Amino acid sequence: MSYFRKKIYACAGFNTIALGTGRKEFRPKKPRPGIEHYIKEAGLGSINQIKNPENIDEGVIGNFMAARFCRQGNLGGFFPMVHPTFQYKPCIRVEGACDSGGLALVTAIKTILADLADVVLCIGFEIQNSVKAIYGADYLAGAGWYSGDRKEGHAYFFPDQFSQRAGACFEKFGKEKVRAGMAQWYVNAIENARKNPKAQEYHNKNSDLMTTGLTPPNPKVFCEHINVFDCSKVSDAASALIFASEEGLKKIEVDKNDAVEVLAYAQVQDNLTTPPPDFTKLSTCQIAAKRAYKRAGLTPNDLSVLDVHDCFTIAGVLAVEAAGFADYGEGADFIKEGNTKSDGKIPTNTTGGLIGYGHPTGASGVRQAVDVVHQLSEKAGDCQVKIHPDKPYGMMSSMGGNDKTVVAMIFKKIE
Amino acid sequence: MTLDERLENVAVIGAAGKMGSGIAVLISQEMAIQKLKPENKDKIYRLNLIDVSERALDGLRSYLRAQILKRAEKSTVLLREIYKERKDLIENGEIINEFVNDTYELLNFSTDIELVKDASLVFEAIFENEEIKIKVLKQLKELCKKDTLFLSNTSSIPISYLDEKAGLDGRIIGYHFYNPPVIQRLVEVIAAKATTEELKNIASELGKRLRKKLVSSNDISGFIGNGHFSRDGLYALNEVERLKEKYGYHGAIYIMNKVSQEYLIRPMGIFQLIDYVGVDIFECLLRVMRTHLGDECLISELIDKMVNNKILGGQYPSGAQKDGFLKYEKNRPAGVYNVVKGKYYMFDEDWKAGIDKEINPTNEKFVPWRALLMDAKKVDKLKTHFDNLKNMNTFGSELALDFLKETKAIADNLLVDGVADSADDINAVLMNGFFWIYGPINNYI
Numbered sequence: 001m002s003y004f005r006k007k008i009y010a011c012a013g014f015n016t017i018a019l020g021t022g023r024k025e026f027r028p029k030k031p032r033p034g035i036e037h038y039i040k041e042a043g044l045g046s047i048n049q050i051k052n053p054e055n056i057d058e059g060v061i062g063n064f065m066a067a068r069f070c071r072q073g074n075l076g077g078f079f080p081m082v083h084p085t086f087q088y089k090p091c092i093r094v095e096g097a098c099d100s101g102g103l104a105l106v107t108a109i110k111t112i113l114a115d116l117a118d119v120v121l122c123i124g125f126e127i128q129n130s131v132k133a134i135y136g137a138d139y140l141a142g143a144g145w146y147s148g149d150r151k152e153g154h155a156y157f158f159p160d161q162f163s164q165r166a167g168a169c170f171e172k173f174g175k176e177k178v179r180a181g182m183a184q185w186y187v188n189a190i191e192n193a194r195k196n197p198k199a200q201e202y203h204n205k206n207s208d209l210m211t212t213g214l215t216p217p218n219p220k221v222f223c224e225h226i227n228v229f230d231c232s233k234v235s236d237a238a239s240a241l242i243f244a245s246e247e248g249l250k251k252i253e254v255d256k257n258d259a260v261e262v263l264a265y266a267q268v269q270d271n272l273t274t275p276p277p278d279f280t281k282l283s284t285c286q287i288a289a290k291r292a293y294k295r296a297g298l299t300p301n302d303l304s305v306l307d308v309h310d311c312f313t314i315a316g317v318l319a320v321e322a323a324g325f326a327d328y329g330e331g332a333d334f335i336k337e338g339n340t341k342s343d344g345k346i347p348t349n350t351t352g353g354l355i356g357y358g359h360p361t362g363a364s365g366v367r368q369a370v371d372v373v374h375q376l377s378e379k380a381g382d383c384q385v386k387i388h389p390d391k392p393y394g395m396m397s398s399m400g401g402n403d404k405t406v407v408a409m410i411f412k413k414i415e
Numbered sequence: 416m417t418l419d420e421r422l423e424n425v426a427v428i429g430a431a432g433k434m435g436s437g438i439a440v441l442i443s444q445e446m447a448i449q450k451l452k453p454e455n456k457d458k459i460y461r462l463n464l465i466d467v468s469e470r471a472l473d474g475l476r477s478y479l480r481a482q483i484l485k486r487a488e489k490s491t492v493l494l495r496e497i498y499k500e501r502k503d504l505i506e507n508g509e510i511i512n513e514f515v516n517d518t519y520e521l522l523n524f525s526t527d528i529e530l531v532k533d534a535s536l537v538f539e540a541i542f543e544n545e546e547i548k549i550k551v552l553k554q555l556k557e558l559c560k561k562d563t564l565f566l567s568n569t570s571s572i573p574i575s576y577l578d579e580k581a582g583l584d585g586r587i588i589g590y591h592f593y594n595p596p597v598i599q600r601l602v603e604v605i606a607a608k609a610t611t612e613e614l615k616n617i618a619s620e621l622g623k624r625l626r627k628k629l630v631s632s633n634d635i636s637g638f639i640g641n642g643h644f645s646r647d648g649l650y651a652l653n654e655v656e657r658l659k660e661k662y663g664y665h666g667a668i669y670i671m672n673k674v675s676q677e678y679l680i681r682p683m684g685i686f687q688l689i690d691y692v693g694v695d696i697f698e699c700l701l702r703v704m705r706t707h708l709g710d711e712c713l714i715s716e717l718i719d720k721m722v723n724n725k726i727l728g729g730q731y732p733s734g735a736q737k738d739g740f741l742k743y744e745k746n747r748p749a750g751v752y753n754v755v756k757g758k759y760y761m762f763d764e765d766w767k768a769g770i771d772k773e774i775n776p777t778n779e780k781f782v783p784w785r786a787l788l789m790d791a792k793k794v795d796k797l798k799t800h801f802d803n804l805k806n807m808n809t810f811g812s813e814l815a816l817d818f819l820k821e822t823k824a825i826a827d828n829l830l831v832d833g834v835a836d837s838a839d840d841i842n843a844v845l846m847n848g849f850f851w852i853y854g855p856i857n858n859y860i
Contacts, residue, residue, distance in 0.1 A: 134488050138506040151505050155491035211791070221492060 003264040003295040008109050009244050010411065011259035011377075013370030014045030018200040018237040018358030020129055028129065032236065035070050036081065038125050042238035042363075043082035046121060050242060051253035053083055057117035059091040062104030062124040063362035064400075068139040069130050079121075090117075097143030098311060099400030100124065101239070101365025102407030106267050108243040118248030124366030125238040133234060140361065143401040145272050156222060159231055161402045162312040163223035168279035169314060170225060173329045181332025182313035183213030186229050186355060188341055188348075189310065193356030195382040200233045200358035213313075230313040235358030239367040256414050260373045263393070264295035265409040276403055280329070282315070285322035285397055288408035292395065293324070296410040300324035303410075304387045305375045305394040306340075306348045307368040310355055315399070320348065323397060323408075347385040350375060365398035365407060372396045376413040387413055416535060416562065418620045422449050423460050426534035428551060429541035430464035430524075431471035433730070434568050437596030438538050439464050439475070439522075440482040441625050444490075447518040451497050460521040463530040472524045474732050482597055483518045487511045532558050536617075538590070540568040543699050548572065552581035564614050566590035571637050571645075571703040574607035585609030588618050591638060592627075593848040594692070601848035602627045605634050628847050635834045636707035637700070639844045642834050643855065644688075645700050645713065646825040650818065651675060651685040652715045664717075665753040665760045666770055668740050670814070672748070674774065678804065678815030679822075680784050680797065682850045687748060690728035690739030694721045720754045774811030779803070787852050797852070801859035819860055826855035 016038055019026055026032075033041075039061070047053050059079035066072045076091035090111075096103040101124030108120035128136055134155065141150055141157035154160030169178045187209040193199035206212055215227040222228060244252060249259060268288040270276075277283055285308075293299060306323060310316030317331040325346050326334035334340070340348035351357050351371045354364060372394040374380040376387060387394075392413035399406050425442055429435040443462050450460040464479075466472055487494060491507050494514050504510050523530060528551075531537055537559065541551055548569065555565065565587040567577060574589040581587070589605025602625075604618055622629040632638040637645055651671045658667035672684030681688075689697050698718045705713040721727070721740070728739025736743045742750035742759040750761040760766070782800060787793040801819070804812045826841045835841045842854020853859070 132488060134491050134507050134511070138508055141506075146505075151502065155495050155507050208791075219492075221489070 004113060007246050008112055008262040009249055009259040010241055010262055010373050011254045012046040012049035012242040013373045014042055015198050015239045015367050015370055016041050016237045017198045018235040018360060020200050020233050020235045020358060022200045022203060024203050035072055035127060038238035039078045039123060040082050042123055042240040043121060046240035046242050047083055052251060053085045055251040056085050056119045056121050058089060058111055058120045059086050060104045060108045060120060060122045061093045062100035062366060063093055064095060064097055064100045064126055065139045065142060069127050096405040097400030098361045099365055099398045099405040099407055100362040102398035104366055105369050105409060106265055106407055109262060112243055112245050119242060119244045119252055121240060121242055122366060123238060123240045124363035126360035126362040127236045128234045129236050136234060148273055159223050159226060162314050163225040165279045166225040166314040172280050178332045181317050181335045182230055183210055184336045185313040185316045186213035189353050189356035192342060192350055192383060193352030196351040196357060199352040199356050200235055201352060201356045226312060232311045232354035232359035235360040237358060237360035237363050239363045239370050241366055241370050258377060259414060260376045261412040261414055263410045263412050264292050265407060266291035268406045270404045272401060272404055282318045282322040282403045284403045284406045285319055285399055288406040289323045289397060292408040292410050298393060302391050302393050303346060303395055304391040305350060305372060305385055306346050307372050307396040308348060309397060309399040310349060310353045311359060319397060342385050350385050351383045368396040368398055369409060372411050376411055418617050419449060421535035422446050423458055424533045425536045426463040426465060426531040427538045427540060428465050431466035431475040432540055433594055434592055434596060435540035436475050436478050438540055438592060439479060440597050443483060443518050443522060444486055445624050446521055450521060451517060461523055462521050463523045463534060465525055465528055465530060467526060469526060476524060484515050487514045529558060531555060534559060535563055537563055537565050539565060543570060545572050548577060549580040552577060556581055556583055564617060568592055570641050571700050573634050573636050573707055574605050575634050578607045578609055585611045586614060588614050590618060599848060600628045601844060602629050603632045603638050603640055603844060604629050605632050605638055607634055630840050630843050633834055637704045639829060639835045639841055640848050641700055642829050643825055643845060645704055647822055648685060648689050648697060649715055650821045652717050655717060663753060664755055665751040669751050669770060670774055674811055674814045675818060677781050678811060679818060680787060680852060682784050686740040690736060690741055693727060693729035694718060694739045695727045698722045717754060724757060726752055776809055779807060784852060793852055797859060822855045823860060
């Protein structure tokens, strides 16, 4: 028996270019596209792939910190600007730090499951290049517990949280091995991004990625156990994806072969005011993945493609363990051996991930879903990986805060 | 007195100038860090910034505010530690803002030189004119305490000479920052014969605090940096005199600038560098060295004509480049001066193509300086580049190889003349102070 009371489909995915350092067209001191541009480009990018947009019932937008990066709230109000179909229809913004996009996905699905809508446009969006990184670090630290942890925290609050995780893993599993896995993660991310014209690292020409990935950390200006290449990018971007019921697909005239079925998801919340129980694992991500597999009736072996939240290389390493592909402490070796490359055992973050494509925080969850949908519907362009006929499944897992807010979602190719 | 004690009251004379303002930024940050230590909370810290005009001081205020902020933004890891007891300061933005205010509060801006009277360390960064420098140093000696120490930013005047003329009894040392001091890591340190051990130690400790690369130069006019730069520039000027018959002044300058930048893989061409430093400063440099070294070859008619024509280069207060040998648009060379005609020739694509064809008939492409700057394999790549030059046999490659040899000969002479103690010191100065990616003493020739 399926987990949902009715079938849910995802289609018409769209990602904008992730703009920021690395992109040739990025000019930090020149004016850049604003909120309106990104939301509209992504929203219309999806809408233009369907018919009868008047049949869209609702809009959901995931965003983390536009209130600070852009001094803008009330983001639901931008939907009628994207397209007149939204005028006087329900539109909502959801927030869960870097998992805002993931929460937008589940919010859209829940509305359809509640029989309140047949077609929902889901957008994820963030602009982060509006301030220098040192101030952006303040804004992003809002994903942690402000009154409890910020004062004692590092200037680069989140990089340091994951630097501590890297340090804990070095100590427990051996520095050289974990470091090698992290560097390999970086290499894979850039190699995949070079195949994705929308990726922030698309223009990366570095001929010695491994050496770059192994750059020694500089704690005086950054973190103790990670270097800047271990970090996801500071990005401006938006993504959009349409969710629909069976009825909804008909209304917008999308062929089932152009859509992907959502089999199950798990949305899991941990207490923001308590420290992670174990710095050497992503406990919440693991619970989310296990629940999602259970609800879908699948195991990790059934997946042809995986997209995890690699806000830092160490998060990528731990996420692969949390998703059930490597045993505890074995993620680094699993990656080092090439298993997560696009032609490996489980192609992971095939379009670059947060390190290669970029990490427009509120958009990332939606972007991950779009890329899994593209893979399963064989629309991933140069990034396309083999979808095995006996493994027509893909999973995305997005995370907010330090393993606090997680959505894992499993998709199935329609045969 | 320890360096910490001396940092309680410091003065910069000529604070609004290019070098003085940079020194002020560096010292103010170090003083603020001292001031914020719990054990120093009852002490009063003052950085006296003295210059001749109120207008210049206004410019200095804006420059300092912007620079102090910029540096605070880059030091936030440290600043969070410094302010860790301040429960009210939580975000980076709040901490940075507080540090800028704390730093700004220790600054005294004035046109009144008498403010130096309580200073224990005085940085002299006034215009490179020895009569004025000596006059000011004498005045400072009268105004200051008996144990005040002086650090002169002169780039060419022998320190022993200043010491004797001003009667400072060894309380002076050459402390030559490079332009701009907030960015360039190099400081050339020049002890006079009589410079005290205390001052030498203070100078060395301060260098570490400011995270500067200190290179000692012996007290011979021009020191290492300008000892090399002046002669390097003079060589190019003399080449221009030779090439002008065929190409005119403007063509010859274009050629030597291009060869020095692209063929020798330097951050800028030799004439762009002279413009950056200032044509008048370059003239003054040659004059000072000529006087103190008694070397009549240290002269250039072309430079003198440029100064006569008031084509001086240097920068606007905004940092934008003024026109000199080259004319600049958006800080990029867009034309070149012909001193005989008294006018600029704007770069015209056909004209450039014509000259480029003469110097580089085979249309060779060279890897740019910027691309090699951070390249881990730059040593090998430079070797390949210079080996290629040797096999090229073009007019441009010959000019470049001659220049490369001359540059090395100039450096070798600095060793022979006892200006530098080692080849490493010379290479360190050119690489850290001039951003070369290889030293003049190398195996590429």
